Amino acid sequence: MKNNDLQIWVDRIRSGEVRAVARAISAIENRTPESVELLKELFPHSGNARVIGLTGSPGSGKSTLVDQLAREYRKQSSTVGIVAVDPTSPYTGGAILGDRIRMQAHHADTGIYIRSMATRGFLGGLARTTADVATALDASGKDIILIETVGVGQDEIDIVRLADVTIVILVPGMGDDVQSIKAGIMEIADIFVINKSDREGADRVEKEIRAMQSLAMRDDNWNPTIVRTVATEGKGIAELAAAIEEYERYLDKQDLRLQKKISNWRERLVEMLRESLLQRVTRERLSEKELSAYAAEVAGHHRDPYTLVDEIVGSFAKK
């Protein structure tokens, strides 16, 4: 890509042109060589958006809640980017379909940009890709970036953990007992939302969260807020936005925001290094054909893989 073309692309993204942003996100998703050049250019123009991560089980009403929250921010005249990381099976086509339905709901509003990313086919590094997409949306001038994921795997936890504010959505009586929630989810919540809180059992969920909180003290001494919502009716959404602001004020007051960003960047840098090193080795020292030949030798037990990997790394690294 010519430098001039890259600059034009960057300018279009920065002025928030939807097609330029969409093309940038596709490039980032596919990790094209030009996407790295693009990100180098976009990074200095990012850092202004507030990034909010939301995670909840399927059926927790996550998408509705995110849409309502986006509406709330639009009322406050903020522009919003939504990244929905959707693990829906390719058979059902859920991601694409859901995307269309949701786009319709905001169809006339250019202040909202929604993008679904299917988790399928990603060779690891989903958290990194999502963070890079957020950087592009940030550089495109969106004030608020909402990242939603289904909170079930380590990948999804990693994604929302990288946000400035992390929200975990629970619902009463969905077999979703706090006790049975995936390890790591409870610990990352800055704010808990009990959605569908008009259902029976909301009190019990709140009690369970409180009981769990009394067992663990956070490094930053923040006591996660619990907000009750009925997203389908728009109930509790303003309260949620207020709770988010309250937590951000706490971060600023305690000088924790930069600290949090530094610790996030430590992890992101390591992940980027891991990916970049592998790319370089497979490009320069290990062709697809060689890799297949090695795999065959190891599968046939003619070669031990642990020594093999030591040798490849040794041949690549400077002494």
Added chain:
Amino acid sequence: MKNNDLQIWVDRIRSGEVRAVARAISAIENRTPESVELLKELFPHSGNARVIGLTGSPGSGKSTLVDQLAREYRKQSSTVGIVAVDPTSPYTGGAILGDRIRMQAHHADTGIYIRSMATRGFLGGLARTTADVATALDASGKDIILIETVGVGQDEIDIVRLADVTIVILVPGMGDDVQSIKAGIMEIADIFVINKSDREGADRVEKEIRAMQSLAMRDDNWNPTIVRTVATEGKGIAELAAAIEEYERYLDKQDLRLQKKISNWRERLVEMLRESLLQRVTRERLSEKELSAYAAEVAGHHRDPYTLVDEIVGSFAKK
């Protein structure tokens, strides 16, 4: 570790000594430097066990099914190693507790070895660690290795995909509709188990699996078997063992077993390379202190992380 000590350890593992095996697995879990030396020695003695991966949602009766299957194999005089990858929250202590309860059920039988691995705290590479643990159990002389995971995240999918035979456990009426199952899970099943099949809805689950199968053709032309079980009563377990054998006969007849192992090793080698490269870089080119300093620069937007990573990789690689 002295060469002599290593050799004694290897010999003890190979003779199936429980404490030596347990120590090996702990070393592998913690990725100690000696664990790599150990795996180099163990690898040539592995490759004899049949590795069977089982995955299912929480509440699918996975552990009971695995225990029953282990019993079935013991009846056939095979020795069994069980690796339970357990994402249970650290608050509930589920992994350890479950381990103890399950050990009691087989307490007098030295032909079964059970190990729970918590997913918490793993810095990626869980699939690799599990595969390495399987190599150690294999070298210790276990005939069958059962790997069970909660089938929710990409990590868990990666784990069972590396097995010789992959079994996906479904249950009727648990909101566990085939439609809503995590992407990637349906495609990896060589065998489906409908557990708790005495419940209403088993027919519907089977119909849904069949409908989905008609949409996708596997590369190996295998049509995944569906087995109904009631694990708590031991029903269908012999049939499941027979279905596993049938699939393995198919693999052998079609000369697919080696092919499958080669394609698994391609992925494992890449994963090992990724990890090993990063380790070497952080040891030789990037101290913890430097990493923190870089993270602070990036977080403060004084440096773009994409260029930074290029530079670090460049300083590490031979020209």
